[in-house]
Amino acid sequence: MGRLIRSDFHRYATINRLYVAMAAVMVALLYAVLALIEDDALFAAADRYTEVSAAAPSVLLVLLVVALLFTIIFLLYMNTLLIERRARSISVYRLLGMPAGRIGLTLFYESMLLGAQTLVIGFALGLLLSKFLAMMLLRLMALPVTVGLLWQPHAMLELVAVFTLVYAVIGVINGIYVAHIPIGRRYQLPAQGLPTRVTGWRMVWATVGWVLLIGSYLGAYNLVHLAYAVSQSRFGHGYMVLWAVLAVGLVGLYLVFRYSLPTLTSRLVRLLFFRHHAVRLLTLTNLNERLQRNVHSLFLTTLLATGTITVLGSGAIFYQFGQAGVNQSISMDLVASPYGLKTTYHDLNPDWIKQTVVLPTKLAAGRLHTQHGQPGDGDETFYNVIALSDYQRIAKVQKGLAKLTLKPGQAVMAVYGRSLYQHTWLNQRRQWSITLPRTGQKFQLQSVSNQFPLGVDGYFDRALIVTDDDYQVLAAPRDPMTGYQLKSGAKVAAFVKKASNTSTYDFLSGSSKALTGEKSLQLSRTEHAGSYSRSALRLKGPLLAQMNMLFGLGLFVVILLGLIFMIATASILLMKQLIIAFQERQSRQIIRALGMPTRGMHQIINWQTTLIFGLPLLVGTFNAWLIIHFFSLYLDNPGYSLVVIIVLIYALVYAGFGALTARLVRRS
Amino acid sequence: MRVVDVAHLTKIYGHRLNRVTALNDLSFHIDAGEFVGIMGPSGAGKSTLLNTIATIDTPTSGEVIVAGQSLSQFSESESARYRREQLGFIFQEFNLIPDLTVADNITLPLTFVPPVPDDLDARLARFAHLLGLESMLTRYPEQLSLGQRQRVAAARAMISNPALILADEPTGSLDSMAATELLQYLTKLNLEEDVTIMMVTHDAFTASFCNRIIFIRDGSYFAEVTRRGPRQQFFDSIIDMEATINGGGKRRGPSDTL
Structure with a gap:
């Protein structure tokens, strides 16, 4: 039996090495996450900075369970691919009289040996990876905590127990499988069948x-x-x-x-373009055959790629939303209404202030007119009206505020969550306008923005930017905002912490008379039914810390999940390709014997691999982009830069797997 | 004109204590337009000889010259070019590509490296006609009988107008009727197209369609028989020679003829 195991390990060395390597990477990731969860000291240190970090171990635990389940399913699926490949030799052993039990036991021992190799390599890799993952988590959550390699014997023992069981189950499954392999007749590979004819129904x-x-x-x-x-x-x-x-x-x-x-x-x-070029012809016929024989596998791989890129892209866009959302909400360290300023000004030392910006606005009720039946038509709400020159002044210090040019009678509306108001081919914006019923002024809407001067949190609802002359003639109550950029330091931090614990609000009556302009608008400090409210004192620091915690943790989770999904997708494709390459070895030998140059042979393999890897990646990326685009609309277009970077990294690693596959197929 | 010249060809597999001599100082030649059979018992070195002439295997020593080119100096790409342009293959298992139509299978070797010859369609039509394949060009190999498949393989071997056709047990997978039909087609190609064919076989009936049979044993030249009269007579002499070779008879000179 020992000799049989040795010869099997020798014969399937390449495949076994790949299997162990892929499983070891997954074990390494699982160990790193588990070690992170069990590092109480790390999270105790993190707790000093924010309360959100207390939720991190629970979130990571959910991630661990999902990743563990996925890894187990992945190992079982890979085992199915590997054992099917050996069915022919097993049937020969049985034909020669080797008892099924003995072969089963051999496979069980092989499975346990592979499992042992996987765990040893996985733990070594996991130990190195643990520091990297912990640093990544802390960096994404913006926590100034240092960390070393995470040595957690408990985590190792737990994983050893789980994976011993998993590999034992795999061994038992293989043993049972042996008993069902046909004996007494030659094991046949599945018949290839004829290329499908293009019938009328197929065309339909x-x-x-x-x-x-x-x-x-x-x-x-x-x-x-x-x-x-x-x-x-x-x-x-x-x-x-x-x-x-x-x-x-x-x-x-x-x-x-x-x-x-x-x-x-x-x-x-x-087409002659293909028929008269063997590389193109053989690549295309091979793709056609794969589409016929492995359509389910390709479809599932595409869905898996879609899921992976969606998970990664969504994590990235939510993280970006967290970052952009803070700037969109509060653009300076401190933004206050006159009432907010009154409550805190005595605590604010003028020496701590780096920059002060005042934004005069006027409060007015307005009514939006769009095409009949389109979203927003007839909307009545409150607008902080801003003069163009004030807007341009703020735009110099606030990133993201677009440059504007306006003519008299024109306006730009700023609205939070503008997805319904965007100009698309299904929702064309023509002749939109806003009237201010109290003064009877009417403005043609030039564009719709989601960027507010000094941040959206300072507004009751929307903003309207008009020319200076239009602003001057508008008779409406004033509602100035003041923004401060603060210096850093312990005293400033203490001030910010204290100020963030106060909750002061401004209220504006939202009665129908106020909205239709029959009644003048008045700010108050008390809430009534239907009132619009806003925080009178807004601080950027605490909000940014919270966002970093929340979305940083989220991004960490999706990156890890995406990594595990990607390894699984690419490994399945790689193994399938190798197994098919083994089955198609004879075809390649024929072509070589007929005089196909080595370069041509390599081109065929490269193209085949590119198509088989590229098709799920391309379709998956497009599908995922549509989903992420949908999220992006709802999140008010926080930007795609991080999404693009993460998807590119994914595509690069995926392409690396493709290149490895092509290399292994060429060598086979 | 001499198409194949094999001189002192030796091929040894393994090394040190585990050496097997597959070919041992083998020498013979084939002239243009000949239909030569290579016969010998199992392990005589027939397949090694075929692989060496096909540049799939390299000799340990000795030389093979095909169409005036010495094969020993070939690089990988030159070997591929030689196989593509100078050789045509007919294998026992047909080795057709199942996803390609008969027409695409036949023209495949001409599309490996551009440019594609201008007369590709004309060549296809000509060999399809010669081998009775006109009505099957749009079918796939699996839709053909075994004999028809081997004719497709023969057309594929012919399409590049090679200097030499190597046939490795071409009737091994065929029943006797299909085998006879194929051999008649090969004879027709040999006579009408003046194609040089070297066929490895262990079957005396198949060999009786050749003009000359070279017998090898233990990797060495053993004897040869040349056809001078009716096929039945040639067949009998092949049987006699097989009996001699299997019975451990002594080597004969190349002049044995019938």
Whole structure:
């Protein structure tokens, strides 16, 4: 038996090494997370800075459970791929009279040996990774805590127990599988079958696939407006559109993989461009065959890629939202209304102030006019009206405020959550206007922004930027805001902490008379039914710390999950490719014998690998982009820069797996 | 004109104490337009010889010259070019690409490296006609009988107008009717197209379609038989020679003829 195990390890050395390496990376990640959770000292140190960090171990524990379950499913799936590959030799052993029990025991021991190798390498890697992961978490959460390698024997023992059980189960499954391998007749690989003929029905399904997929893509791109349109109609609720787009997209994607792409490749293969170039021809026929034989695997890999990129991209956009959201909410260290200023001014030492900015505004009720039936038509709310020159002055110190040019009678509306008001081909903005009923002034809307001077938290609802002349003639109550940039230091920090514990608010009556301009607007310190309110004193520091904690932790979780999903996706593709390459070895030998140059052989392998890896990546990226675009709309377009960086890193690592696969196939 | 010249060819596998001599100082030649069979018992070195001429294997010593080119100096890309332009292959297992139509299988070797010859379609039509494949060009290999598949392989071997066709047990997977039909087609190609064919076989009936049979044993030249009369007579002499070679008879000179 020992000799059999040795010979098996020798024969399947490359595949086994890859299997161990991939599983070891997953074990390393699991160990690093578990060690992080069990490091009480680290979180106790973090607790000194903010309370949000107290939730981190619980969140990480959920991450650990999800990652562990996923790893176990991944190992079981990989084992299925690996054991199927050995079915032929096992059937020969059985044919020669080796008892099934003995082969089963051999496979069990092999599984345990592979498990032991995985754990040893995984723990060594995990120990190194633990410091890196802990530093990443602390950095993302903006916590000034230092950390070393996380040595947690308890975590190791727990994982040893779990994985011993997992590998034992895998060994037992393999043992049972042996008993079901056909004996007494030659084990046959699945018959390849003829390339599918392009029949009328296939063409119909292929067309339906494209129509559904493109339709769902258009629907997903315009989801907000589509959902609004449906919610305004008699047909149903807006959320139904979400499910409908998702369902149609999934069915469309499956049909495209099942019918549309094979039909397309079958048509393309007739073109002389392919027929007269062996590399192109063999690449395309191979793709066609994969689409026929492995359509489910390709479809699932695409969904997995979509999920992974969505998880990573969403984490990134939420993190970016956290960062941008703070600046959008409060653009300076301290922003206060006159009442807010009154409550805190005696504590604020003038020496701590680096810069002071005053923004005069006037409060007015306004009514929005859009096209009939479009979102926002007839909206009545309160506007802080701002003169263009004041806006431009603030724009010099506040990043993100766009440069504006206005003519008399024109205005720019700033609104928080502007997704419904955006100019799209489904929701074209023409001749939008705002009237201020109290004064009878009317402004043509030039654009809609989501950036407020000094931050949205200083406003009751929306802002309206008008020319200086229009501002001068507007008779309305004044509502100035003051922003301060503070110096750093312990005393300033103490002031900020104290000020953040006070809760002072300004209120504005939201009665119908106030909104229609029949009654003048008045600020008060007491709340009435239907009042609009805002915090009179707003501080950036505490909000930023909270956001960093929350979204930093979130980004850490999704990066880890994305990493695990990506390793799984790429490993499945890699293993499948290697196994198929083994099955197709004879075809390659024929082509080589017929005189195909080595360069041509390599080109075919490279193209095949690129297509098999690229197709899920490309489709997955596009799907994920639509989902992230939807989130981005709801989060008021916080920007895609971090999303692009993270998805690019993902694509690079994924491409690395592709390159490794091509190299291994070439060597096989 | 001499197409194949094998001189003192030796191939030794393994090293030190575990050495197996597959070819041992083997020498023979094949002239243009000949249909030569290579016969010998199992382990005689037939496949090694074929692989060496196909540049899939390299000799330990000795030289092989095909169409005036010495194979020993070839680089990887030159070997591929030589196989593509000078050789045509017919394998026992057909080795057709299942995803390609018959037409694409036949023209495949000409599309490996651009440019594609202008007369590609004309060549395809000509060999499809010669081998009776006109009605099957749009079918896939799995839709053909075994005999038809081997004819497709023969057309693929012919399409590049090679100097030499190497056939490795081409009738090994065929029933007797299909085998006879294929051999008649090969004879037709040999006679009408003046193609030089070197066929490895262990079957005397298959070998009887050749003009000359070279017998090898233990990697060395053993004897050869040349056809001078009717096929039945040639067949009998092949059987006789097989009996001699299997019975441990002594080596004969190259002049044995019938």
